Amino acid sequence: MSKKRPAAEYQKTFAFRFFRWLSGAKDPYLGEVEMQPQEEYVPDPEAALRHEKEHDAILDKVYDPERNMEMKLFRKLYHATSILFCLFLIALLLVTISWLPAIGTVERPVNNEVAGRYIENGLEETGAVNIVAGMILDYRAFDTLGESHVLFVATITVLILLRLNKTEKNEAEVNDRRFEPKNDAILQLAATFLVPIIIIFGIYIILNGHLGPGGGFSGGAVIGAGLVLYLNAFGFQKTERFFTEKTYKWICFFSLSFYCLAKSYSFYTGANQLHSVIPKGTPGAILSSGLILPLNIAVGLVVACTIYAFYAMFRKGGF
Amino acid sequence: MTAFQIILMGLLIICAVSVSFSKNLLNAILIYMSFSLVMSMLWICLESPDLAITEAAVGAGITSVLFFVTLKKIHAIEASEPEEKEKGKDE
Amino acid sequence: MGPNLLANYGEAVSAILFCIGFTNLLLQTNLIKKIIGLNVMDSAIYLFLAEKGYIAGRVAPIVVNGVTSTEAYINPIPSGLVLTGIVVSVSVTALMLSLTIRLYTRYHTLDLDEISAQLKKEGK
Numbered sequence: 001m002s003k004k005r006p007a008a009e010y011q012k013t014f015a016f017r018f019f020r021w022l023s024g025a026k027d028p029y030l031g032e033v034e035m036q037p038q039e040e041y042v043p044d045p046e047a048a049l050r051h052e053k054e055h056d057a058i059l060d061k062v063y064d065p066e067r068n069m070e071m072k073l074f075r076k077l078y079h080a081t082s083i084l085f086c087l088f089l090i091a092l093l094l095v096t097i098s099w100l101p102a103i104g105t106v107e108r109p110v111n112n113e114v115a116g117r118y119i120e121n122g123l124e125e126t127g128a129v130n131i132v133a134g135m136i137l138d139y140r141a142f143d144t145l146g147e148s149h150v151l152f153v154a155t156i157t158v159l160i161l162l163r164l165n166k167t168e169k170n171e172a173e174v175n176d177r178r179f180e181p182k183n184d185a186i187l188q189l190a191a192t193f194l195v196p197i198i199i200i201f202g203i204y205i206i207l208n209g210h211l212g213p214g215g216g217f218s219g220g221a222v223i224g225a226g227l228v229l230y231l232n233a234f235g236f237q238k239t240e241r242f243f244t245e246k247t248y249k250w251i252c253f254f255s256l257s258f259y260c261l262a263k264s265y266s267f268y269t270g271a272n273q274l275h276s277v278i279p280k281g282t283p284g285a286i287l288s289s290g291l292i293l294p295l296n297i298a299v300g301l302v303v304a305c306t307i308y309a310f311y312a313m314f315r316k317g318g319f
Numbered sequence: 320m321t322a323f324q325i326i327l328m329g330l331l332i333i334c335a336v337s338v339s340f341s342k343n344l345l346n347a348i349l350i351y352m353s354f355s356l357v358m359s360m361l362w363i364c365l366e367s368p369d370l371a372i373t374e375a376a377v378g379a380g381i382t383s384v385l386f387f388v389t390l391k392k393i394h395a396i397e398a399s400e401p402e403e404k405e406k407g408k409d410e
Numbered sequence: 411m412g413p414n415l416l417a418n419y420g421e422a423v424s425a426i427l428f429c430i431g432f433t434n435l436l437l438q439t440n441l442i443k444k445i446i447g448l449n450v451m452d453s454a455i456y457l458f459l460a461e462k463g464y465i466a467g468r469v470a471p472i473v474v475n476g477v478t479s480t481e482a483y484i485n486p487i488p489s490g491l492v493l494t495g496i497v498v499s500v501s502v503t504a505l506m507l508s509l510t511i512r513l514y515t516r517y518h519t520l521d522l523d524e525i526s527a528q529l530k531k532e533g534k
Contacts (some may be wrong), residue, residue: 005443012331013423014366019328031440033361042332056531059530069501076323076511082436082437083433083437085436086432086433086436089429089432090425090429092424092494093424093429094415094422094425095412095416095423095439097417097418097422097425098411098413098414098416098418099412099413100412100418100444101414101460102414102417102418103417103419103420103421103464103466104417104465104466106463106467106469108462110462110463110485110487110488111463111465111485114487115463115480115487116480116484118486118487119471119478119479119480119482119486120478120479120480121333121478122473122478122486123473123476123478124478125520129472130369130471130472130473131471131472131473131483132367132369132471132486132489132490132493133369134488135486135487136493136494138492140490142492142495147494147497147498150498150501151497151501152468154501154504154505155501157505158504158508161505161509161511161512162508162511162512185483190433201404201438205372207450212368212470212472213368213372213459213470214369214372214494215369215373215374216498217377217497218373218376221373221380221381221497221500222380224378224381225376225381225384227427228381228384247448258513269521283473283476291366303497304499307381310381310385310504311384311388313508314385314388314392314504314507314511315388315391315392324420325419326421328419330419331423331427332423332426332427332430334431334512335427335431338431338434338443338446338447338450339430339434339438339443339447340431342441342444343520344440346448347443348446349443351446351449351450354450354453358456358457359452361458362455364486365420365460365461366464366468366469366470367460367463367470367484367488367492368470368472368492369470369489369493370456370460370489370492370496373439373493373497374496377496378449378453378500378513379452381500382449382499382503383508384462385500385503385504386442386445386446386471386507389442389511392511392514393511393514396514396515396518397475397518398421398493403458407496410430
């Protein structure tokens, strides 16, 4: 439209009618042809219910392994195939193993110069009497840092999956108490004696990690088990006095960041051939082997908190 | 020592098979616990005391405790289920 | 068959355990038993690794009397690897168990077949 016309005049033109016809804005039969009044469509509620029931019945039949022949056959085939596959796997692995070099001999490819170096220079370079502890916390400390983070991430994921809000938490606590006596005298007496011993044993394992078998992981697990026993005997009110979500957060944060910083320092000095200020000490003493003892303590704290947190979250959905 | 190792390995296989065939879940978890204990004895025979301590604390202790708590939680949900159904009928 | 099957009895046992765990994973319908089967598979792998590092007649890698020759101790590397693995397997188990609890609260059953049947009925 190049020229501006008033609306009333425009409606009389051919162009207006043509575009109205094209867009279908006006029903051409309306008012011209005799029509019956249209009924509005109302769905029948009974029919809908019947349809739904039929649909459910069909689904029941389709996914019912008892009556559906195809599914029954598939299940039988699946069982037979998986058993055959496992037998085949056993045979394959046994044949492979029969060609491997014999156990207990030195001439295996595993016993190469890497292990020899760890054994020969481990005591001198790390100061740890326990070569395994020196290996996982000094030569391969980055690995162990990743593992501690795996534990931390696992705790967070379990927290996301099992977390409850406040009212649900109270309900869960009531449900939790329904299946066990509120204050079991035998359990409480036994826990009074056992918990200190278990926790002291765990601390001993952690502090002794560089001198003998043990270390952060096992000691932390023992301490966590002691805490779980204490929680079982005395309930959540007592443990919440010293262990809450905040405690967990700060302990994990400080342990992991201490681990990070300490190992960053030792990696930096090691890579740049600098002299590290951390003393090695005499091998065999409790305060020796440089960073291994504090790292063991950090790992042990993370593991103990993680195990307690797992247990508390499984029972109550939070702690 | 070799005979002892073979006995322990036989126990391992027995435990692993009986876990598969036990009907009761609690029994299965207890058998798995004994599996871990036998495993920790086997670590001592293989001259790895670090692994023995860790397996005894973690495998036999913590993992089984987590399984038990899961069973308890499931039973609690099961017990609170009929109440919910009754509530649903009332409404 | 090779010559060393009887000498490698520990590795043979670990292979059998692995297959038992794998069969559990394939054939069990109960979720908790599946998780136990996975744990058995884990243990089999650890046993295999530890058998690799074992050398007959040598002691655990803890230095005694300052002796640091390679001839005195077993291989420490498999021990370190397995130590890492055991702790990771615990966190994996905890994760799987929490998923199981979530599934149970949603479907009120531990049977995987029933869960998948319910899922299909819901049209997913």
